[in-house]
Amino acid sequence: MAATITEVAKHSGLSVATVSRVLNHSANVSEESRLRVLRSIEELDYSPNMLGSNLRKMRSGQILVLVPTINNPFYSTVIEGVQNVAQIRGYRVLVANTYSDSEQLRQYVQLLRQRLVDGLIILHPVMETLELGNIGRHYPIVQCSEFDTRVKHPYVGIDDRSATKMAAMHLVSMGRKKIAMLNSDLRFGYARRRQEGFERTLEEAGIPVRRDWIKYAIEIHFDRAVAVATELLSGEEYPDAIFCVSDVYAAACIKAARQRGLRIPEDVAIVGFDNIDISMMTDPPITTVNQPMLQLGSEACKMLLTRIDQPEIELSNMLLPADLIVRQSTLGHNY
Amino acid sequence: MAATITEVAKHSGLSVATVSRVLNHSANVSEESRLRVLRSIEELDYSPNMLGSNLRKMRSGQILVLVPTINNPFYSTVIEGVQNVAQIRGYRVLVANTYSDSEQLRQYVQLLRQRLVDGLIILHPVMETLELGNIGRHYPIVQCSEFDTRVKHPYVGIDDRSATKMAAMHLVSMGRKKIAMLNSDLRFGYARRRQEGFERTLEEAGIPVRRDWIKYAIEIHFDRAVAVATELLSGEEYPDAIFCVSDVYAAACIKAARQRGLRIPEDVAIVGFDNIDISMMTDPPITTVNQPMLQLGSEACKMLLTRIDQPEIELSNMLLPADLIVRQSTLGHNY
DNA sequence: ATGAAAGCGCTAACAT
DNA sequence: ATGTTAGCGCTTTCAT
Numbered sequence: 172m173a174a175t176i177t178e179v180a181k182h183s184g185l186s187v188a189t190v191s192r193v194l195n196h197s198a199n200v201s202e203e204s205r206l207r208v209l210r211s212i213e214e215l216d217y218s219p220n221m222l223g224s225n226l227r228k229m230r231s232g233q234i235l236v237l238v239p240t241i242n243n244p245f246y247s248t249v250i251e252g253v254q255n256v257a258q259i260r261g262y263r264v265l266v267a268n269t270y271s272d273s274e275q276l277r278q279y280v281q282l283l284r285q286r287l288v289d290g291l292i293i294l295h296p297v298m299e300t301l302e303l304g305n306i307g308r309h310y311p312i313v314q315c316s317e318f319d320t321r322v323k324h325p326y327v328g329i330d331d332r333s334a335t336k337m338a339a340m341h342l343v344s345m346g347r348k349k350i351a352m353l354n355s356d357l358r359f360g361y362a363r364r365r366q367e368g369f370e371r372t373l374e375e376a377g378i379p380v381r382r383d384w385i386k387y388a389i390e391i392h393f394d395r396a397v398a399v400a401t402e403l404l405s406g407e408e409y410p411d412a413i414f415c416v417s418d419v420y421a422a423a424c425i426k427a428a429r430q431r432g433l434r435i436p437e438d439v440a441i442v443g444f445d446n447i448d449i450s451m452m453t454d455p456p457i458t459t460v461n462q463p464m465l466q467l468g469s470e471a472c473k474m475l476l477t478r479i480d481q482p483e484i485e486l487s488n489m490l491l492p493a494d495l496i497v498r499q500s501t502l503g504h505n506y
Numbered sequence: 507m508a509a510t511i512t513e514v515a516k517h518s519g520l521s522v523a524t525v526s527r528v529l530n531h532s533a534n535v536s537e538e539s540r541l542r543v544l545r546s547i548e549e550l551d552y553s554p555n556m557l558g559s560n561l562r563k564m565r566s567g568q569i570l571v572l573v574p575t576i577n578n579p580f581y582s583t584v585i586e587g588v589q590n591v592a593q594i595r596g597y598r599v600l601v602a603n604t605y606s607d608s609e610q611l612r613q614y615v616q617l618l619r620q621r622l623v624d625g626l627i628i629l630h631p632v633m634e635t636l637e638l639g640n641i642g643r644h645y646p647i648v649q650c651s652e653f654d655t656r657v658k659h660p661y662v663g664i665d666d667r668s669a670t671k672m673a674a675m676h677l678v679s680m681g682r683k684k685i686a687m688l689n690s691d692l693r694f695g696y697a698r699r700r701q702e703g704f705e706r707t708l709e710e711a712g713i714p715v716r717r718d719w720i721k722y723a724i725e726i727h728f729d730r731a732v733a734v735a736t737e738l739l740s741g742e743e744y745p746d747a748i749f750c751v752s753d754v755y756a757a758a759c760i761k762a763a764r765q766r767g768l769r770i771p772e773d774v775a776i777v778g779f780d781n782i783d784i785s786m787m788t789d790p791p792i793t794t795v796n797q798p799m800l801q802l803g804s805e806a807c808k809m810l811l812t813r814i815d816q817p818e819i820e821l822s823n824m825l826l827p828a829d830l831i832v833r834q835s836t837l838g839h840n841y
Numbered sequence: 842a843t844g845a846a847a848g849c850g851c852t853a854a855c856a857t
Numbered sequence: 858a859t860g861t862t863a864g865c866g867c868t869t870t871c872a873t
Contacts, residue, residue: 173619175850186860191852199858218619222564223850226557226865232622233600241589241601242582251577254603263622265568266576266601268589284508284553287567287598393787422787429789452728452757454764454789510866521844526868534842558866561849 174217183211194219234475235265235288237279237295242268243391244447245464246294249316252468253292260476262289269295283310290475292468293317293324296359311478315471316462318488319360325478327470327489331361334460334493335368335414338442341458341495342412343376345502347440351384351403351410353420355391365416365444384410388420396423404431404439411439412501418443418450421457425500440501455499463491509550511558518546529554569810570600570623572614572630577603578726579782580799581629584651587803588627595811597624604630618645625810627803628652628659631694646813650806651797653823654695660813662805662824666696669795669828670703670749673777676793676830677747678711680837682775686719686738686745688755690726700751700779719745723755731758739766739774746774747836753778753785756792760835775836790834798826 176194180187185204192200193208200208211217225231236253238246250266257264265288269275276295282288290311296319308323318326342350352369355362370380386403388396400423403410415421421443425435433439435455443450446461470489478486511529515522520539527535528543535543546552560566571588573581585601592599600623604610611630617623625646631654643658653661677685687704690697705715721738723731735758738745750756756778760770768774770790778785781796805824813821 176852177850187851188853188860188862189858192859195852201858204858218616220850221620221622222557222561222566223865224852226561226867227850227852229557229865231557240586241576242579242586244577244579247577247582250601251575251603254576263600263602263617265598266585267598268586281553282598285556287556393783419787426787426789448728448754449784449787452754452761452784452788454761511868512866522867523844523846523869524842527843530868536842539842555866558849559868561851562866562868564849 173220174215176217176219176223179208179211179215179217182215183207229286230289231287232261233263233265233288234290234292234472234479235267235279235282236292237267237269237276239271239295240268241266244449245445245462248447248464249294249468249471252465252470253315253472254468255465256469256472256476260472262476271295280310290479292471292475296361311475311482313471313475313478316467317359317361325474325486325488327467327474327491328361329462329467329493330490331364332368332371334444334462335365336372337493337495338414338444338460339369339372340376341497341501342414342440342442343372343378345412345436345440347412348378349384349408349411350378351381351386351413353396353400353403353413353415353424354385354387355416355420356387356389362416369414388423391417391419393419393423396420397427400424400427401430404428404433409439412441413439414442416444418445418447418457418459421459421500422449422453425453425455425457436499436501442501446496450496451498453500458498458501459496461494461496463493466491508555509552511552511554514543514546514550514552517550518542564621565624566622567596568598568600568623569625569627569807569814570602570614570617571627572602572604572611574606574630575603576601579784580780580797583782583799584629584803584806587800587805588650588807589803590800591804591807591811595807597811606630615645625814627806627810631696646810646817648806648810648813651802652694652696660809660821660823662802662809662826663696664797664802664828665825666699667703667706669779669797670700671707672828672830673749673779673795674704674707675711676832676836677749677775677777678707678713680747680771680775682747683713684719684743684745685713685747685749686716686721688731688735688738688748688750688759689720689722690751690755691722691724697751704749723758726752726754728754728758731755732762735759735762736765739763739768744774747776748774749777751779753780753782753792753794756794756835757784757788760788760790760792771834771836777836781831785831786833788835793833793836794831796829796831798828801826 176187179190254264267279294315296317312324314326318328373380386399388399413424421441424441443457443459446459450457450459511522514525589599602614627648629650631652647659649661653663708715721734723734748759756776759776778792778794781794785792785794
């Protein structure tokens with residue numbers, strides 16, 4: 172039913188080579204031939220079978236994005252950034268949830284060997300450093316957002332330490348002296364870097380760092396985070412500010428604070444991280460560190476495509492600037 | 507560098523046919539040959555080049571999911587459901603944002619003709635009925651969640667009318683008599699069906715339907731929805747309950763009500779739709795209609811794979827049950 | 842149970 | 858500028 176390039180060639184009275192040239196916009200085709208071919212394509216309602224092209228060119232025209240879960244507005248926005256660039260450059264994007272499972276991850280990396288994808292963007296705290304380094308050593312791979320500096324693939328992310336400093340200094344400048352942190356899991360590079368930035372900033376500001384005011388909510392799960400936040404706010408003495416490594420945690424802090432009858436920001440100020448939609452929907456809206464999500468994705472994609480096209484080029488890592496969006500969870504009053 | 511099936515054949519002293527049989531778990535291979543082949547695969551670190559396989563089998567092993575935007579927890583969860591089934595059945599999933607642009611949509615449908623995808627799941631209010639019907643007439647396509655009954659492709663969704671009835675009856679049973687609706691855009695099938703269900707339920711309950719209390723927020727955008735909700739709550743007389751067709755709208759109503767100093771649910775009760783994460787993070791948490799998002803995706807995927815494998819089979823549409831999750835935005839008190 | 846060989850649709854090297 | 862042809866890696870039919 173579907174026409175092939177051979178039939179187009181026959182129909183136009185030209186060779187398959189010429190048809191192929193027209194399809195690939197190659198030079199060295201006379202205007203007349205070009206038009207003849209285009210007409211035949213039209214009349215036969217021909218569409219090239221890319222499976223043939225792919226085999227011949229030994230490329231899939233696809234890249235794979237690995238995320239712990241697509242169902243997270245941060246990741247999905249980064250993916251959108253990836254897609255924006257990929258589409259322009261004629262690549263399609265596969266998205267795979269790894270559910271942070273290394274077996275899944277290993278399996279997806281196989282798609283590179285099977286030539287089903289030309290490159291890989293990992294939005295994923297890579298814990299099995301060496302593993303991935305070996306499997307993917309000779310393939311185009313870029314780390315995005317959640318990078319591990321020990322892994323040998325280039326990355327694009329934000330400067331967590333200075334972003335954290337900005338957030339913490341904001342709290343300090345609002346006169347807060349009893350500042351807590353709600354972190355995720357120190358196995359993640361960003362968690363380590365943000366905690367480091369947090370502690371350093373407090374020290375520089377002459378504010379004591381209380382170990383019992385640095386809490387961890389291992390899973391990014393709302394109810395779990397509410398429990399941890401409640402704990403943080405339960406003691407005789409409790410913090411007057413909480414820096415959270417995610418907006419979900421910040422929303423959890425708001426709920427916990429409310430349940431204990433604390434006012435925000437009067438009694439406790441709250442800062443989130445990521446600037447996902449939720450941060451503007453809570454009451455009060457959350458002051459948060461805005462990550463340039465779309466740009467993270469698009470830069471990672473550009474980097475990857477460069478790696479695919481010119482594997483010999485040495486790529487340098489990229490840290491994008493983040494900025495603080497001040498809302499009522501720290502500012503108050505103007506609600 | 508990468509070994510081919512020919513090299514494996516040579517190395518094992520068998521033919522490519524036999525190697526292929528082993529790879530495809532075909533019968534008629536002696537245990538001895540099988541082991542010889544497997545050993546060679548191991549030793550040569552061989553991985554089949556799927557581009558060759560794809561061309562020969564004339565299939566891509568991929569399906570495409572079209573969504574207005576991936577950056578929406580409802581869609582991304584449905585996609586997760588699709589992926590769960592696809593992975594088990596050996597298919598990969600491409601995701602494309604159409605941004606509700608019909609030109610983009612048309613372009614993506616081309617992937618079917620190019621044989622880059624074997625089938626299509628559309629999570630998308632299809633407005634250009636005929637168009638898609640023509641382009642995709644002879645390809646495996648399934649509508650999911652946002653279906654148009656006039657389009658000739660099978661669909662899986664929820665029964666919007668009865669789901670709406672359930673939500674509205676909940677408000678009625680709580681003694682509400684002045685019930686408003688915050689809808690999206692009547693160009694969407696679900697918007698029409700839900701409004702119909704809403705009006706019918708009120709009529710059956712003997713409650714007058716006030717046209718000026720049915721409002722529309724064309725874009726699902728938080729700030730815009732807050733403005734509409736504020737309008738709804740501004741009059742001399744205002745509703746004592748609002749039924750929203752999305753949780754985002756419900757969150758907007760909460761914000762608008764708060765700003766006007768109204769208590770929820772005492773002064774105004776609020777019901778959302780979808781049961782996305784946001785609905786449990788607001789204050790108060792939102793009573794909402796839970797759509798079986800994962801199941802919507804997985805059933806749509808099953809349906810599509812059936813269509814791919816057995817195009818001759820006539821498929822019937824599927825409506826999954828939704829259920830009401832009652833939280834404090836209508837129940838109150840037990841916060 | 843195994844092998845030989847054709848061929849999927851396309852591109853690109855080479856020849857003219 | 859155009860055509861001829863080999864061949865990308867695999868599956869599958871047909872012999873044996």
